[in-house]
Amino acid sequence: MDRRDFLKTSTAAALGAQVFTAPAAHSASASARQPDLIKTENAKPGASYQLTRMRPDGAKSFRSSVIEGYCSRQSVKAGETLEIFVSTAPVARFQIELFRMGYYDGVGARLMATLGPFEGKTQPVPALGEQRLRECTWEATTTVTIPADWPSGVYLGRLSTLPAQAEEPFWQSYLIFIVTDDRPADVLFQCSDNTWQAYNRWPENESLYTDPRAAHAPGVSVSFDRPYGKYVQILDHPLSMGSGEFLLWEYPLCYWLEKEGYDVTYCSNVDNLDPANLKRCKTMISIGHDEYWDLRQYDHVKQAIADGLNVLWLSANDVYMVTPFTPNGQGQPNRRLTRETCFGEFREEEKEAYAKVLGPFEKTGPDERDIIGARTIVPFNGGGDWTCTKPDHWLFAGTGMKQGDSIPGLVGWEFHGEPDLQRPSLEVVAEGNVWAGGTRLGRYAATIFEGPKKNFVFNASTIFWSQGLSSPPGHMIPWSHFSRPHGPDERVQRITRNLLERGLR
Known part of the structure; x- marks a missing residue:
């Protein structure tokens, strides 16, 4: 899917949460055997998934509050929806690139979609609860309906801030989810x-x-x-x-x-x-x-x-x-x-x-x-x-x-x-x-x-x-x-x- 297909929203629309639904695509039944699916998938062009710039909050910190996020589910099937939650501190515009991890002629991933741009917001860190629990209730940034032609796999979302000026740095981190299915394999x-x-x-x-x-x-x-x-x-x-x-x-x-x-x-x-x-x-x-x-x-x-x-x-x-x-x-x-x-x-x-x-x-x-x-x-x-x-x-x-x-x-x-x-x-x-x-x-x-x-x-x-x-x-x-x-x-x-x-x- 071409990057341009996913950058259709205007700046005004980007101010709120977006819903991403890919163009409909023909695929075999989710429960049908497809023994060549992985071979066919890995013949498609790859793209680098790696982070270029990442800034932890401090030398001993485990987080990067400049941009971070999580998903509403550990795994999701084609046709189901996934909410993505992102926080930026300070507030910054950002985009999300979704990659499926695999071989792809040695490149290691395929770019499946680019979402955004979004206007970020700083979301709250939850208080420490019973049993030392930290559980976020963030506002969803976007909702993704998993397309029928996205094969089962591990998917990384690369979060990248979009600086207003070329001389300003950008910052990145990941989120992760799994696309699963019902097919025999x-x-x-x-x-x-x-x-x-x-x-x-x-x-x-x-x-x-x-x-x-x-x-x-x-x-x-x-x-x-x-x-x-x-x-x-x-x-x-x-x-x-x-x-x-x-x-x-x-x-x-x-x-x-x-x-x-x-x-x-x-x-x-x-x-x-x-x-x-x-x-x-x-x-x-x-x-x-x-x-x-x-x-x-x-x-x-x-x-x-x-x-x-x-x-x-x-x-x-x-x-x-x-x-x-x-x-x-x-x-x-x-x-x-x-x-x-x-x-x-x-x-x-x-x-x-x-x-x-x-x-x-x-x-x-x-x-x-x-x-x-x-x-x-x-x-x-x-x-x-x-x-x-x-x-x-x-x-x-x-x-x-x-x-x-x-x-x-x-x-x-x-x-x-x-x-x-x-x-x-x-x-x-x-x-x-x-x-x-x-x-x-x-x-x-x-x-x-x-x-x-x-x-x-x-x-x-x-x-x-x-x-x-x-x-x-x-x-x-x-x-x-x-x-x-x-x-x-x-x-x-x-x-x-x-x-x-x-x-x-």
Whole structure:
């Protein structure tokens, strides 16, 4: 769509909220199978999505109040509406460019629409409420009806101020949402957006980790009705402002899958409250850092595995904290998360080691090993090499890896261990040491086990897995606990292909 098509509003009209509705476009049924959709989409021209100028409020601030925004929903389908809320301080005119993230001949994104210009306003920072909740009730800047020809994917909105004079600077940040659908597809890419929000410290220092009682205190809430601040863990990345954790841990997989032409569709954590979402695909991928789950997500994935779904945990520290969804103050469902307890029992030595940061939890959720094969263990953090233990397994076909061969730095910054060795079909395919802080020894285990219908569940046991797949434009390789991955690796790519090919049979 041409930029001019979206700049039709006059300056007078821009003074209030706008409603964006794209020209009608013919598309196949939203529930029809479209195996070449991603290949066709990525043949279209790409555009740079990256921020050029971004100004945090201060050296230690997590926000950029000069321009920031959020969306009314985590995910949205074609034909549905999405409200976008933006604040500028001081008041400034601005525009919103909406990008779909993918491969696009290596450019990494496609410009889908340019909205505005808008006359900005400074919107209020909400007071700190019960359970340390910060929840905005901003005036909507615009309402977008998702066009029928916008494929499922992760969408970034680039917010840019429009200075009145050429010599004045402009400032930028992101907002983020997911377009999902109902169509059958080979691969379901589940974004880990619950965890993005759990760590979000906007506006001052409000996340699920900043309660003065303990870092993992129960009864603390966060709201999706607020902007994402900059990424806050292990890496100072101000150019991530407003994008959650997607650009760091999830974008390399998105870029690689679409480069390879896989039939992939996308969803948020909240979409798996509907078990039908899992039934339409052959393989689900959890990617990056997928720590925070509602019990209903757990139950639905467990049942989907029993029904034949393949699951790839290309992630770590997964399904660790039980965080039920609840409505926001306006009654909109699933807009708040509250830490209730943890999944699985802690060992006594874990309780002792982390007494100052854990709980107390009166009860625990089910054991995450039932759907992963391993669990988060103490120490939580660390880094190490990903070392092959089963070179004859089909997983390693074509990699050339031998017993004891390692992919350097691939494990980190969190991992899984203590595999469920009581499960008859479970195999440990990679294992080794990790070092937290460079001094405390831990042990990770990557595993695979069979489901009841010739399906399988693979646990890569590292948040860094996607770093071995690609390094898209604007991506930064992380570094943590005196350890780092080395970027794209043909062995990681081949293992992932083997998993997907087996999962598509």
